[in-house]
Amino acid sequence: MAAMDVISVIRTKRDRARLTDEQIDWVIDAYTRGEVADEQMSALAMAIFLNGMERDEIARWTAAMIASGERMDFSSLPRPTADKHSTGGVGDKITLPLAPLVAACGAAVPQLSGRGLGHTGGTLDKLESIPGWRALLSNDEMLAVLRDVGAVVCAAGDGLAPADKKLYALRDVTGTVESIPLIASSIMSKKIAEGTGSLVLDVKVGSGAFMKNIDDARELARTMVGLGTDHGVKTVALLTDMATPLGLTAGNALEVRESVEVLAGGGPSDVVELTLALAREMLDAAGLKDADPAKALADGSAMDAWRRMIAAQGGDPDAALPTARETQVITAPTSGVLTRLDAYAVGVAAWRLGAGRARKEDPVQAAAGVELHAKPGESVTAGQPLLTLHTDTPEKFDYAQQALTDSYDIGPAGTSYEPNPVVLDRIG
Amino acid sequence: MAAMDVISVIRTKRDRARLTDEQIDWVIDAYTRGEVADEQMSALAMAIFLNGMERDEIARWTAAMIASGERMDFSSLPRPTADKHSTGGVGDKITLPLAPLVAACGAAVPQLSGRGLGHTGGTLDKLESIPGWRALLSNDEMLAVLRDVGAVVCAAGDGLAPADKKLYALRDVTGTVESIPLIASSIMSKKIAEGTGSLVLDVKVGSGAFMKNIDDARELARTMVGLGTDHGVKTVALLTDMATPLGLTAGNALEVRESVEVLAGGGPSDVVELTLALAREMLDAAGLKDADPAKALADGSAMDAWRRMIAAQGGDPDAALPTARETQVITAPTSGVLTRLDAYAVGVAAWRLGAGRARKEDPVQAAAGVELHAKPGESVTAGQPLLTLHTDTPEKFDYAQQALTDSYDIGPAGTSYEPNPVVLDRIG
Numbered sequence: 001m002a003a004m005d006v007i008s009v010i011r012t013k014r015d016r017a018r019l020t021d022e023q024i025d026w027v028i029d030a031y032t033r034g035e036v037a038d039e040q041m042s043a044l045a046m047a048i049f050l051n052g053m054e055r056d057e058i059a060r061w062t063a064a065m066i067a068s069g070e071r072m073d074f075s076s077l078p079r080p081t082a083d084k085h086s087t088g089g090v091g092d093k094i095t096l097p098l099a100p101l102v103a104a105c106g107a108a109v110p111q112l113s114g115r116g117l118g119h120t121g122g123t124l125d126k127l128e129s130i131p132g133w134r135a136l137l138s139n140d141e142m143l144a145v146l147r148d149v150g151a152v153v154c155a156a157g158d159g160l161a162p163a164d165k166k167l168y169a170l171r172d173v174t175g176t177v178e179s180i181p182l183i184a185s186s187i188m189s190k191k192i193a194e195g196t197g198s199l200v201l202d203v204k205v206g207s208g209a210f211m212k213n214i215d216d217a218r219e220l221a222r223t224m225v226g227l228g229t230d231h232g233v234k235t236v237a238l239l240t241d242m243a244t245p246l247g248l249t250a251g252n253a254l255e256v257r258e259s260v261e262v263l264a265g266g267g268p269s270d271v272v273e274l275t276l277a278l279a280r281e282m283l284d285a286a287g288l289k290d291a292d293p294a295k296a297l298a299d300g301s302a303m304d305a306w307r308r309m310i311a312a313q314g315g316d317p318d319a320a321l322p323t324a325r326e327t328q329v330i331t332a333p334t335s336g337v338l339t340r341l342d343a344y345a346v347g348v349a350a351w352r353l354g355a356g357r358a359r360k361e362d363p364v365q366a367a368a369g370v371e372l373h374a375k376p377g378e379s380v381t382a383g384q385p386l387l388t389l390h391t392d393t394p395e396k397f398d399y400a401q402q403a404l405t406d407s408y409d410i411g412p413a414g415t416s417y418e419p420n421p422v423v424l425d426r427i428g
Numbered sequence: 429m430a431a432m433d434v435i436s437v438i439r440t441k442r443d444r445a446r447l448t449d450e451q452i453d454w455v456i457d458a459y460t461r462g463e464v465a466d467e468q469m470s471a472l473a474m475a476i477f478l479n480g481m482e483r484d485e486i487a488r489w490t491a492a493m494i495a496s497g498e499r500m501d502f503s504s505l506p507r508p509t510a511d512k513h514s515t516g517g518v519g520d521k522i523t524l525p526l527a528p529l530v531a532a533c534g535a536a537v538p539q540l541s542g543r544g545l546g547h548t549g550g551t552l553d554k555l556e557s558i559p560g561w562r563a564l565l566s567n568d569e570m571l572a573v574l575r576d577v578g579a580v581v582c583a584a585g586d587g588l589a590p591a592d593k594k595l596y597a598l599r600d601v602t603g604t605v606e607s608i609p610l611i612a613s614s615i616m617s618k619k620i621a622e623g624t625g626s627l628v629l630d631v632k633v634g635s636g637a638f639m640k641n642i643d644d645a646r647e648l649a650r651t652m653v654g655l656g657t658d659h660g661v662k663t664v665a666l667l668t669d670m671a672t673p674l675g676l677t678a679g680n681a682l683e684v685r686e687s688v689e690v691l692a693g694g695g696p697s698d699v700v701e702l703t704l705a706l707a708r709e710m711l712d713a714a715g716l717k718d719a720d721p722a723k724a725l726a727d728g729s730a731m732d733a734w735r736r737m738i739a740a741q742g743g744d745p746d747a748a749l750p751t752a753r754e755t756q757v758i759t760a761p762t763s764g765v766l767t768r769l770d771a772y773a774v775g776v777a778a779w780r781l782g783a784g785r786a787r788k789e790d791p792v793q794a795a796a797g798v799e800l801h802a803k804p805g806e807s808v809t810a811g812q813p814l815l816t817l818h819t820d821t822p823e824k825f826d827y828a829q830q831a832l833t834d835s836y837d838i839g840p841a842g843t844s845y846e847p848n849p850v851v852l853d854r855i856g
Contacts, residue, residue: 010603014477039466043602046474049442174471175438 006036006044013047021060028064032163038170045167045176053181055226061181062227065189068163072110072139072195077147079108082282083196085187087220088120090208090347091245095123095153096259097267097275097297100305102282103150105291109282110146112156112194116356116364119208119347121252124155125355129253129322129366133315145312151305154313161189169360178210184223191233198234198285200278201225205424206243208343214239214424221427234285236428240274241420244341244376247271250350251369251390253321263303268375272297273422324367324390328397330404332380337415338408339376345407346370346387349400353391365392370400377417380410434464441475449488456492460591466598473595473604481609483654489609490655493617496591500538500567500623505575507536510710511624513615515648516548518636518775519673523551523581524687525695525703525725528733530710531578533719537710538574540584540622544784544792547636547775549680552583553783557681557750557794561743573740579733582741589617597788606638612651619661626662626713628706629653633852634671636771642667642852649855662713664856668702669848672769672804675699678778679797679818681749691731698803700725701850752795752818756825758832760808765843766836767804773835774798774815777828781819793820798828805845808838 004026012019019027027044030036053061074081082102086092099109113135116122124135137145137154145152158165164186171177191199203221204211211217221237228235247268249258261267262275279293296302307317332338350356354365371388374380386408389400411417432454440447447455455472458464481489502509510530514520527537541563544550552563565573565582573580586593592614599605619627631639631649639645649665656663675696677686689695690703707721724730735745760766778784782793799816802808814836817828839845 007601007603010474014474014603037466037601039470039598040602042467042471043474043604046438046442046471047478047603050475050478170467173435173465174468175435175442175475176471 006030006040010040010044010047013044013051016051018054018057024057024060025064028061028068028163032068032166041167042170042174042176045171045174045182048181049176049179055223058181058185058223059227059230062185062189062192065161065163065185066193069161069193070159071193072160074108074110074146074195074197077108079106079150080286080288081110081197082107082200082286083110083191083194083198084200084202084278084282085191086202087183087204087210089204089242089246090120090343090350091247091250091255092121092204093126093247093255093259094202094271094275094278096126096256097262097302097306098278099151099153100263100309101275101279101293101296101302103309104296104301104305105279105283105293106288107150107283107286108146109151110142110194110196111151111153112160112190113153114156115360119344119351119356121250121255121350121356123153125364126252126255127153127315129256130310130315130317131319133310133313137313145309149305149308149312151309153309156190156194160193164189180216180220180223183210184220184227188224188227192228192231196233198282199228200281200285201235201237202278203237203239204242205239206241206343208245208347209242218425218427225427236281236285236426238277238281238423239425239427240423242343243420245343245346245372246274248372248375249369250346251353251355251367252364253323253366254369254371254390257321260306263297263306265298270422277423322367325392326394328389329385330387330389330401332382332384332386332410334410335380335382336410336412337417338374338378338380339411339415339417340409341372341376342407345404346372348403349389352396352400352403353389354393354396367392377419379413434458434468438468438472438475441472441479444479446482446485452485452488453492456489456496456591460496460594469595470598470602470604473599473602473610476609477604477607483651486609486613486651487655487658490613490617490620493589493591493613494621497589497621498587499621500588502536502538502574502623502625505536507534507578508714508716509538509625510535510628510714511538511619511622511626512628512630512706512710513619514630515611515615515632515638517632517670517674518548518771518778519675519678519683520549520632521554521675521683521687522630522699522703522706524554524684525690525730525734526706527579527581528691528737529703529707529721529724529730531737532724532729532733533707533711533721534716535578535711535714536574537579538570538622538624539579539581540588540618541581543788547772547779547784549678549683549778549784551581553792554680554683555581555743557684558738558743558745559747561738561741565741573737577733577736577740579737581737584618584622588621592617608644608648608651611638612648612655616652616655620656620659624661626710627656628709628713629663629665630706631665631667632670633667634669634771636673636775637670646853646855653855664709664713664854666705666709666851667853667855668851670771671848673771673774673800674702676800676803677797678774679783679795680792681751681794682797682799682818685749691725691734693726698850705851750795753820754822756817757813758815758817758829759811760814760838761810762838763808763810764838764840765845766802766806766808767839767843767845768837769800769804770835773832774800776831777817780824780828780831781817782821782824795820805847807841
């Protein structure tokens with residue numbers, strides 16, 4: 001490839017033109033090799049953030065990130081592969097019940113997951129609250145778990161889309177995260193390189209999500225579905241509500257406990273509904289149209305798959321989960337109907353209590369988080385518990401409470417409440 | 429100052445809001461100290477480039493850069509100080525005759541100058557083609573030359589606006605140079621920190637300048653005049669033509685030779701006209717309204733000041749200047765009237781011949797450059813020399829000639845030609 005000039009690439013996007021295919025291929029490769037410096041890539045990322053990219057420009061950018069590393073191949077597996085990706089929300093523990101559920105119905109679920117950063121939790125952080133469980137597997141170990149159990153949740157290897165890995169870390173510290181072209185290419189480059197045959201995207205909309213409004217979420221979903229389809233991955237997206245937290249918990253061990261309730265046939269109705277909706281999409285995309293995920297939850301086969309999946313990665317599914325050293329209860333100041341409980345505020349509070357990290361090298365507390373005692377639409381009585389805060393660092397209670405100022409509304413008794421549907425739209 | 433969050437500063441400008449005074453003060457200070465990383469500052473610079481800054485925001489940004497370092501003080505000098513800054517052009521050797529000329533008329537001229545980068549030359553590179561001359565002076569040496577001679581041209585010390593020094597180098601490699609707020613604050617922070625009492629800005633307009641059109645140049649000039657005035661520096665700006673090179677030379681020793689011709693009472697008319705126009709503005713701003721710069725050129729007093737200024741910095745004003753190892757002549761292909769000779773093309777050719785540098789650590793050739801044998805408006809005859817290329821590296825002739833493709837137009841004999849005035853406008 002001919003050497004190019006990074007400044008001319010930056011200027012092209014700065015001046016609102018389309019990057020050429022050659023510019024994209026060169027700049028992604030040169031950045032991966034370290035020839036293009038971080039300060040140059042961050043200027044380009046800001047120019048992309050502010051001036052956008054065309055559809056085919058995003059496609060080329062994604063292809064170049066895939067080409068920066070290895071590609072995995074699951075074609076030797078006897079089952080069809082189905083993967084899911086969520087754009088991240090508060091209390092979003094869906095991967096935990098979903099992966100074993102879909103495996104119990106006959107698909108293979110290779111879930112390469114991440115850690116949490118900021119107010120949204122990370123699937124790996126949640127599972128690591130189970131004593132013994134480990135996130136780091138070699139490619140061979142991953143394939144073995146997938147073959148034996150049908151589902152694996154683990155960290156992505158360094159070989160997969162290394163350009164994205166580097167760019168993702170850079171965007172995180174340079175204010176260039178919330179960009180549809182950059183989010184779509186980041187997610188899809190990893191998922192396509194991973195080699196899944198089908199993919200269901202859970203695009204969150206609302207205060208607790210990256211996408212605050214449904215038009216942006218729809219644009220992101222359409223972009224990602226287009227990228228997947230172009231690369232031969234059967235891709236659909238559900239737009240789902242993230243105005244209020246999912247379920248009744250936000251925090252690592254707290255969310256594992258709630259996920260096990262769902263696998264045992266109980267759990268909060270919104271978590272059950274979303275788990276089943278995503279499971280049906282995944283099974284459908286994998287060609288398993290006759291599978292019945294509701295039955296697999298009811299008959300214990302999903303729970304069996306969960307126990308085998310946890311054990312295969314060194315975890316003890318029967319071990320007691322960690323509990324927090326201290327708790328603090330926030331009570332309802334008046335009686336009436338809870339009409340709002342803000343997802344973002346709860347996410348920030350859980351993060352400040354120790355469930356999340358400010359920098360990627362920070363540790364997380366397994367037991368920290370927020371427990372909800374009521375959801376929007378439910379009646380509350382003055383003095384009843386509304387939220388319980390859990391932490392091992394009680395000096396953070398005040399800081400967490402600050403995040404919850406104005407985080408909820410209670411209307412007079414009899415106030416009518418129109419709940420958002422769990423699934424807002426489907427693109428695919 | 430309370431610790432702030434760099435990402436929230438970047439997001440503020442990214443999302444098109446005004447940076448607060450506290451954000452500006454903090455980010456400039458934290459960047460100077462290395463707490464804000466280059467990749468964060470470059471993302472902010474791109475956001476400023478694309479979303480702009482308000483007038484008072486630029487003023488605060490400039491003040492913060494001044495506050496990042498020391499300020500000089502010329503109040504002990506018996507003469508009023510007058511400085512000049514040019515935004516840079518092709519063949520712009522004006523500082524060389526101007527500084528001694530204004531000194532000969534009674535003002536003190538502290539010219540902190542830079543080196544060339546890209547297609548525009550640097551004043552220090554030009555003077556360094558004089559055997560023995562040195563650009564690096566201590567603050568005390570600088571004051572002594574200013575006191576004894578009345579004019580000094582030297583490199584800015586590291587203590588002056590260090591935030592700008594760092595940011596200028598960063599902008600150069602991240603495609604964030606051509607931004608009015610960033611250019612204005614960079615120039616004015618150095619000039620205000622330098623401590624001059626009055627300042628004349630030469631804002632170039634045309635193909636060889638940063639500002640390609642007069643509206644942008646006017647906006648830049650107004651911004652800088654406002655910044656200077658707010659800081660108590662009497663500031664005026666001339667907008668001057670840079671569609672074609674100034675004078676008949678572009679290159680280091682070539683331009684010194686032409687400057688000495690001007691000081692001797694000769695030289696190209698455009699160089700003489702601009703030198704006198706700027707000298708009159710500087711003397712007027714310094715309160716020396718009765719000075720007569722034309723007389724100081726004619727009577728040899730400007731030349732005397734030049735000789736003393738060069739000698740005071742170790743240079744030999746009588747030494748032979750270096751000449752290039754090889755030359756190549758480009759002849760006129762047809763007879764007629766030269767109607768265009770593009771400044772940018774000549775600047776790039778001179779740069780490729782070795783007069784300029786691609787990276788700031790590169791050396792420059794003293795003798796390399798381009799000599800013009802005709803200027804727009806003059807008649808030429810087929811086969812007559814149009815340009816002479818000078819270099820010590822003749823393997824670069826072809827590369828330099830490429831830059832000159834389509835760089836000039838020759839119209840039929842009798843074609844009428846309306847020259848641009850040397851001075852296009854005055855702001856102040």
